[in-house]
Amino acid sequence: MKIAATKHHFSPTSVDFILTHFREILEGKSFLSMYQHGENFEKNFAGYVGTKYAASCNSGTSALEIILRAIDVKDCEVIVPTMTFAATAYTVVSAGGRPVFADCTPDMTVDPEDVRKRLTSKTKAVITVHIGGLVSPHTYGLLDLCKEKGLLLIEDAAHAHGSMLDGKKAGSFGIAAGFSFFSTKVMTTGEGGMITTSDPDIYNKALLLRNHAKVNNTNYHREFGYNWRMAEVEALMGLAQLSELESFIRRRNEIAKVYDEEFSKVPRVVPLKVPARVRHNFYKYIAFLPPEVDRDLFHKKMKAEYQVTMGGYVYEVPCHLQPVFKDYATGSLPISEDLAKRHICPPIYYTMTDEEARYVVDSIGRCLA
Structure with missing residues (x-):
C-alpha cells in the first residue's frame, strides 16, 4: 500500500464550477485579477471566520507582512514563536521590525509566560501561530497579556482554516490574522492568502498596500506598496474549497x-x-x-x-x-x-x-x- 504525505481534493462539482467560470474569464467576459470572484471569496471568507472584513492576497506570507506594515512595526519588536515556519519571522524583518523569539508550551504553541519575559519598551505586537491547525487555550493568556500591556495580537492562521476554540474560529481572536492557501493546506488555491480583521484601518491599508499602494487606484503613491494581488482563478478555487x-x-x-x-x-x-x-x-x-x-x-x-x-x-x-x-x-x-x-x-x-x-x-x- 502506497501512502502519500498529502493530497488536495476538488470534487466534481467544484471542478465544474471552477472550469465554467474560468472559461468565461478566458473568453474575455471578466477580468483575470482581483475582480468579482475575489470580492465574493473575501466576503464569504469573512463571513465564515466571523470578522467584518477579509482582504485576499497572493500568499500567507504576504498576508502577514501587510498586517505588520499596516500596524507599522518599523523599528519595533514583535514577539514570534520560534516554533514556526521561517516566513513568520521574515515578515517582521521585511516590515522593518525586529523578531524576538519565544518558547512554546507542550502543545507546540507559544507560551504566554515566556512571551511576558521577553517584553520590552520596544515591543509592539505578539504573533501567535496556530501550529498544525490547533487554536490553543493559551490564546486567552496571550489576549490578556496583550490587553494588559497595550500590545496587538496577530494570528498566523496559515494552518488553521476552520479551527475553533470554544466555538470561535481562528482568524477572529487578534487584531488581524493571515491565512495561507498553499497547495498542502486543508483548503487550497495553489498559492494565495487572506487577511481577516474587524479593524477598518487595517482593512483599508491592506487594500492599498496589496495593489502597489495606488491611491484611489490611480498611479499616485504616498508610500511603498507591492503586487500582492490574488488572481481570479485562485479566487474561484477558494470559493469552491470554502464551500467544502x-x-x-x-x-x-x-x-x-x-x-x-x-x-x-x-x-x-x-x-x-x-x-x-x-x-x-x-x-x-x-x-x-x-x-x-x-x-x-x-x-x-x-x-x-x-x-x-x-x-x-x-x-x-x-x-x-x-x-x-x-x-x-x-x-x-x-x-x-x-x-x-x-x-x-x-x-x-x-x-x-x-x-x-x-x-x-x-x-x-x-x-x-
Missing part, C-alpha cells in the same frame, strides 16, 4: 480518531493531546517519538520499506536555530528544541481511507519495533 471546508474538516477528524485509537496500541508514540474545547482542522496530526529514535532514519525506513511518505514537520529546526536568524537569537528555547526534534506528522488528507490510516500506524509500529 466543513466536510474536509469532518473527514480529517474521522481519520484523527482512527489514529488516536490505533496509536493507543503503539506505546512508543505519544499523540499531541487536543483539548475538548478545541475543534481541530487537523492540517497536521502531530505525535512524538522517544528521544532515542533517529527520526531521519525512521522517515527513510517508512518510505523505503512501507511506502509511506510522512507529512512535513512543523517544524524540525526552530527559528532561533536557523542561520538566517542568528542576529536575532538570544539563547536556548528548550521546549521548542525538544519537540522540534521528536515530533512526526503522519499523512492525513480528505480522501484517505480508514484502512490506509490503520496501515500507517501499523507500519510505524513495525518500524519502531
Whole structure:
C-alpha cells in the first residue's frame, strides 16, 4: 500500500464550477485579477471566520507582512514563536521590525509566560501561530497579556482554516490574522492568502498596500506598496474549497480518531493531546517519538520499506536555530528544541481511507519495533 504525505481534493462539482467560470474569464467576459470572484471569496471568507472584513492576497506570507506594515512595526519588536515556519519571522524583518523569539508550551504553541519575559519598551505586537491547525487555550493568556500591556495580537492562521476554540474560529481572536492557501493546506488555491480583521484601518491599508499602494487606484503613491494581488482563478478555487471546508474538516477528524485509537496500541508514540474545547482542522496530526529514535532514519525506513511518505514537520529546526536568524537569537528555547526534534506528522488528507490510516500506524509500529 502506497501512502502519500498529502493530497488536495476538488470534487466534481467544484471542478465544474471552477472550469465554467474560468472559461468565461478566458473568453474575455471578466477580468483575470482581483475582480468579482475575489470580492465574493473575501466576503464569504469573512463571513465564515466571523470578522467584518477579509482582504485576499497572493500568499500567507504576504498576508502577514501587510498586517505588520499596516500596524507599522518599523523599528519595533514583535514577539514570534520560534516554533514556526521561517516566513513568520521574515515578515517582521521585511516590515522593518525586529523578531524576538519565544518558547512554546507542550502543545507546540507559544507560551504566554515566556512571551511576558521577553517584553520590552520596544515591543509592539505578539504573533501567535496556530501550529498544525490547533487554536490553543493559551490564546486567552496571550489576549490578556496583550490587553494588559497595550500590545496587538496577530494570528498566523496559515494552518488553521476552520479551527475553533470554544466555538470561535481562528482568524477572529487578534487584531488581524493571515491565512495561507498553499497547495498542502486543508483548503487550497495553489498559492494565495487572506487577511481577516474587524479593524477598518487595517482593512483599508491592506487594500492599498496589496495593489502597489495606488491611491484611489490611480498611479499616485504616498508610500511603498507591492503586487500582492490574488488572481481570479485562485479566487474561484477558494470559493469552491470554502464551500467544502466543513466536510474536509469532518473527514480529517474521522481519520484523527482512527489514529488516536490505533496509536493507543503503539506505546512508543505519544499523540499531541487536543483539548475538548478545541475543534481541530487537523492540517497536521502531530505525535512524538522517544528521544532515542533517529527520526531521519525512521522517515527513510517508512518510505523505503512501507511506502509511506510522512507529512512535513512543523517544524524540525526552530527559528532561533536557523542561520538566517542568528542576529536575532538570544539563547536556548528548550521546549521548542525538544519537540522540534521528536515530533512526526503522519499523512492525513480528505480522501484517505480508514484502512490506509490503520496501515500507517501499523507500519510505524513495525518500524519502531
